[in-house]
Amino acid sequence: MDDEVLTTLKILIIGESNVGKSSLLLRFTEDMFNPEQQLTIGVDFRTKKITVDGNTVKLAIWDTAGQERFRTLTPSYYRDAQGAILVYDVSNVKTFNKLETWLNELDTHSTKSNIVKMVVGNKIDKEHREVSREEGMKFARRHATLFIESSAKTRDGVQCAFEELVQKIIQMPGLWERHGDAIQVSEEDAGAVPSCVGWKCSVI
Amino acid sequence: MSEDVENDFHHVDFTVASIWESFIKSLEEVIFEWKLPQSKRVSPLKRGDIEKAVWDKKTKKEKLSFAEVNFTITRYILKDPGAGVTSPLEDETGDEDKVQALEDIMCFENDFLPQKMWLSSMGNVGQHPHPLAVWYGLRDFVIIAPNHDAVISSETRVKLLLSSLYIAVNNTNCSVPIFIQIHRASDQFYMGVCDGKEVRVDFEMVYLKRAPQHCRYLPGLLDVFKTKIASPISLEQILLSVQFTYILRDWTSYKWTQQPPDFEFLQGETIGVTELGRLPFGATSDPVSELYLYATWPKLVDSAVTDGESYSDFEPSKAPHWSVQVRMADQPACLLSDYFEEFLQLCHCKRNMKDLIGDLMECDSSGIDISTSLSAITEPRVPTLSQVLKRNKTRPKAVVRDGAISHEHLMHMLYFLFPDAADGGVKPYPETWGNSEETKQLEMGNMKTVPVDSLVWRLSIVMSHVLSTLGAVRAAAQLWYEFCGEMLFRWDKGILIPGVPPGFPDHRTCLLNQKLQMLNCCIERRLNRETLARKTSVELEKLSSGVSRISVPCKNSDDEDEFFDCSAEPTGGEGGGGGEEAAAAAGAGPSRPGGGARRKQKHSLWNQPVGRLYKYGNLRLLKTGEHLYVPVTQDPSPKTEDQILEDVDVMVHLGTDAHAAELRARIMSASLLSDMESFKAANPGAILEDFIRWYSPRDWIEEEGIDEYGQKKGSLSPRMQIRGNVWVDVWEAAKPVPARRQKRLFDDTREAEKVLHFLKTQSPAQMAQLLLPTLLHACLVRLMEEERAELPDVMPTIQHIVKQAVRLGQQGNTAQDLPRYEDLSKEMTSVEEVIAQFKSLEHKFSPSGGEQSPELQAFLSHLMQNTQVDVPEGPRGPIGMKIRCMFAEAQKVAQMLSEYDLADSSEETWNSPFATNFPQPHKRHFIMRTHAKRPSTYSIACPQRLSAILQKDSFRLAGCFTQDITFQ
């Protein structure tokens, strides 16, 4: 992989407990699946380099606990994130219904107004499904986020999810223009970043 | 230099022919290259075309030289106002032989073009359009000017050049006038020729410092014109256009200026407060410096007017047409921008607090120990200020050292910042912290600052007043010092800080606000802890005297924090209610000792359930069958963003391997441990499975079958069963301790001290940087208040500043971003300037401030665009009347002044004693036109024109004379 890292992007993974956030992260960073993945306490953190459109960026990915009791702890870490992955479990409609709450949570605590959001429906390998792909898409469209379905177990859609998120972030210069001490200010982009991210669906 | 060239020239006389020829040849080449002879006639100009349309300027530097002087040749051509490029006029029959230049000079539409002047960076005066366009009404012409400092002055050389020019023009049939610049460039002296098709066209000029005696009035000028034409037969009538310019510099009562707030004057208790919360706005000197009035008489006939020393028809109030233009002051001092600018300066300040106010600090440290003055329990309803205490004890009212704030002022400011300390009369903080609609619209809400009119908001404004009008840097340092003192006082006394949005530090606000929110959190926790402790001890007394229950104080009974929690007596019925916290929260009824008696049998004394919040559904403990209680847990810990950053750093530095993940989990599990301990305390006999059923129900997998207490059987999820898993480990380590007796996860004392230390150790520059974004926000809100719909550029600029400010907030490094703030400051200045200019104009033309007619509105907004604006109905319309009043008032003042020094009125000018309401014209411009048969009676009548421009220190004639070359 190209070693010339353009910048470091901060990505958040949020969503209800047990939807597979930590598993997605493990799959993405180590290409592993641990059926005995432990319940996350507070937050965890991993990094990975990724090359998108010829740009190599380093991702600092913050995995947060979905467990209600930890929710007072985690939002502190939302600060300065450029991207957020909102995960639900396609085999559990309750986790899908909670997405709205998570979006609000994100809006209240993220410091960047133009954070790129992606909704991920996980565990599509399971036979039992409670949320259809269309419903997921509809939600994403309504909230103007990216959307993808995945399985941390079979690795379906995992790489793709991160790549697409990164691509979208890179397209928004306002989000990562400052690295090191250099400030690259272009007159235009200050205003050019649209208030919401255009919806886009990727086919897996 | 010109002298030298002159001498050289005479030496090499025999080469003149060749010099001359080569000059002509090069000139012809340029003429052909630019296709000047082919230039087509275009549609006649409409009024304002020359002024508004875009000029093209083509320049050639090389090639052209004459007697060792190099020339630059430049063509000025007006792009067709309609089509953007000059579009040829459809050739009508008989029109082919007409010449564009001659059409243009005779066209009345181009008379008295307004000319913009500006000072270029090199100190030259720039002009637009070119003066030749103004003097002749030409739209297409060429200028040949010597390069650099070379000057063509001697008559012989001028003649030589002109004849060469004439030959070149003739050879090429060039109908575009070509001028030669003579004398210094600044003299703007040009002579020129063009081929007028059968007609010879000469452009001639006279330029003197002073008008000759006989040329001071129109009749003399007409004589000059006639003499120059020297037509063999008497002339047709001469058509005249005349414009007089008057300047108004003294605005008298129409002056518009703003003064900085005067706090000395506003000593009253409440007036000072409104002033304190408001940033000043406007220019301290009139932002509109001059008004030019142009009185115009278009198309007069020479025989119909009188103009002379004792009487003139050119009386401005009788002119058929008026137009005006204003000149804005160059960078007038603007109050709001100056405030911000000074604050920016403070951000760069290198001095420290000690240097600045070391003496004041010393004076205080030898003073009182505030903590002894009041007891926290008998605290008064209205809190006092730290300053009040100090005043009484240490600082005599009268002592004010250099540059420090007087005690009076300081008290006003402190009461304004801490209105809860005053007995009313001071503006309290708003109840809620919402942003107004318009600020939302502009995304001002996204600025990383504070809600409007909160404490930090007020502080930034007051600090700005202090810096700019109440004593500069030292006073600012003093105010900060007092502010920090007040914070310490509040923490010490347990008095909440007013004007700080409630709740945890809000990371979308600025750091200073977060610190204050943190301090308030600490104060609140401490107060809660103390009230609880007091209540407990009171209850304990009651219990120990009434019911025979034993209170077991811990070893350190003087430390309320360490009280053994013994009021675990359930207050409800069987199994109902929780500990005292729940009772306090629900305001539960009197305790029923009976219930307790029964419970007593269930739990041994050392194993009393404590810290219960409420029953968790119908769940019962798996082992004992008792109700499962949700425990009272420790409140989450508030954190400011800098603390979060530290935490994040720690997390990141641990690395990303499995071990690091484990370590992170251990660090993060402090709150898990606390919750488990609380749970154990509230639910004696509970096992991990019970905890998980409350804490992470998804990890409890229900199975078939019912247990002895009627609940579904189940087991922990596989991941919870893994040996050595953090959850199991922590559960094993957890002791049954209720939240109140646990080690505090959030140590309010330590955190408060951290905040106070942070505040105290800010340098003046750092302090200013903390406040800068908020001050910027306040300035923008102030600009919005003054914003006018009539100024279309203002809102977009404000919007742009807001966007930049939002971005700077996100980057969150004020120190590093100071240059960017400086840029924004400049933009803000320009907005303030423009608004001030508009207000000034409004004050002048509509001083009563009443409803403005659409006519006036349009007039004002045109004036703002810095162009010459027609006055509707001229001197007779309402605007015209107003202008006459302005001039009349200024004249009255001027006359009063001049009566003092009548002695030196020896200097005679074109005095017109009748025009008392107007000053001497600044400029008089006459344009004379006619057709004349020249040079002989057989010649055709060809166009003649003379412009005469008379000013106090300059007299210029610019004539265009033509003669028939066929019928001589």
Ligand SMILES: Nc1nc2c(ncn2[C@@H]2O[C@H](COP(=O)(O)OP(=O)(O)OP(=O)(O)O)[C@@H](O)[C@H]2O)c(=O)[nH]1
């Ligand atoms: N079948 C299937 N199981 C999955 C998938 N992803 C995760 N799991 C399982 O779901 C359970 C929860 O996964 P985690 O990754 O721990 O869930 P989480 O979202 O991190 O949960 P919290 O840390 O509590 O927020 C684990 O037992 C995983 O093995 C998937 O794609 N398919």
Ligand SMILES: [Mg+2]
């Ligand atoms: Mg997890």
